[in-house]
Amino acid sequence: MNSPHNLQLFPGSAAAHWLTQLRTASPLVHCLTNQVVQNFTANVLLALGASPAMVVARQEAGDFSAIASGLLVNVGTLNETQVEAMLLAVASANGAGVPWVLDPVAVGGLGYRTDFAHRLLTMQPAAIRGNASEIMALAGFSSAGRGVDSTDDSLDALPAAVELANRCGAIVAVTGAIDYVTDGQTCYALPFGDPLMTRVVGTGCALSAVVAAFLSLDKGKRLELVACACMVMAFCGGAAAKESAGPGSFVPRFLDLLYQLQPEHLMGKTL
Numbered sequence: 001m002n003s004p005h006n007l008q009l010f011p012g013s014a015a016a017h018w019l020t021q022l023r024t025a026s027p028l029v030h031c032l033t034n035q036v037v038q039n040f041t042a043n044v045l046l047a048l049g050a051s052p053a054m055v056v057a058r059q060e061a062g063d064f065s066a067i068a069s070g071l072l073v074n075v076g077t078l079n080e081t082q083v084e085a086m087l088l089a090v091a092s093a094n095g096a097g098v099p100w101v102l103d104p105v106a107v108g109g110l111g112y113r114t115d116f117a118h119r120l121l122t123m124q125p126a127a128i129r130g131n132a133s134e135i136m137a138l139a140g141f142s143s144a145g146r147g148v149d150s151t152d153d154s155l156d157a158l159p160a161a162v163e164l165a166n167r168c169g170a171i172v173a174v175t176g177a178i179d180y181v182t183d184g185q186t187c188y189a190l191p192f193g194d195p196l197m198t199r200v201v202g203t204g205c206a207l208s209a210v211v212a213a214f215l216s217l218d219k220g221k222r223l224e225l226v227a228c229a230c231m232v233m234a235f236c237g238g239a240a241a242k243e244s245a246g247p248g249s250f251v252p253r254f255l256d257l258l259y260q261l262q263p264e265h266l267m268g269k270t271l
């Protein structure tokens with residue numbers, strides 16, 4: 001993506017189509033995610049119409065990822081047991097043709113998770129979703145991340161996202177004030193969120209699970225499906241923020257809007 005003409009607004013009509021497909025398919029999403037966001041992630045998937053399952057034991061993770069519709073690997077609270085389960089789950093998902101998503105939480109300054117994320121990069125993730133600092137760090141660009149939160153702008157991370165997509169063949173979504181989703185050639189811009197989404201934990205982590213849910217719908221449409229996941233989450237987050245007094249009232253409103261969202265809302269009808 002060297003020229004600006006490849007930067008496009010994602011069409012709401014495509015998101016509307018895939019939202020309907022998601023509700024019909026109700027994909028089973030195997031989530032190997034961090035301890036902070038388990039409950040919120042499951043509730044986001046359920047509200048949208050997908051089916052979450054956190055099957056974390058190394059004795060079961062490989063068996064389960066092979067029968068899931070999609071797999072999420074989030075390194076937010078990584079430990080040795082989880083590393084083992086994640087490697088088994090990814091290998092098994094790959095063997096069964098199940099798409100998997102990498103969420104590189106706080107990759108950059110911390111060696112253990114950064115080394116592991118680089119190992120995962122060689123295992124063919126269908127998509128990578130992270131904030132600007134995480135995507136820049138994962139791509140090897142200098143970043144200013146601080147813990148799990150981004151201190152970089154998503155537009156500044158776009159070259160890193162493009163480079164990462166070309167290097168490992170994954171669709172890369174970098175989130176922030178505007179989300180950007182790229183396959184290394186085309187790039188969709190999604191300007192729908194609200195800063196309040198960063199004042200509750202897990203909107204990004206839950207989005208990565210939603211990416212896994214959408215990816216299961218069609219293996220040939222990965223770019224479109226990742227963009228669709230970003231649009232749905234930011235669209236509902238933006239609308240919920242307008243009706244919320246702060247983080248506490250945002251979360252229930254957000255879940256309600258994910259549940260109430262209809263295809264026509266994504267094409268301009270007020271939610």
Ligand SMILES: Nc1ncnc2c1ncn2[C@@H]1O[C@H](COP(=O)(O)OP(=O)(O)OP(=O)(O)O)[C@@H](O)[C@H]1O
Pocket residue numbers: 105130131132148149150175176177178179192193194195196197198200201202203204205206207230233234237
């Ligand atoms: N400044 C912002 N303005 C509007 N929307 C935003 C802003 N920052 C993030 N968002 C939205 O918040 C959601 C999460 O993105 P973010 O980049 O904060 O992920 P994250 O840092 O991985 O989150 P977490 O680690 O808490 O799960 C996305 O839907 C994104 O569009």
Ligand SMILES: Cc1ncsc1CCO
Pocket residue numbers: 034036037076077105148201202205
């Ligand atoms: C707060 C936090 N710490 C590790 S993972 C996580 C969730 C947000 O990424």
Ligand SMILES: [Mg+2]
Pocket residue numbers: 105106130131148204205
């Ligand atoms: Mg994150």
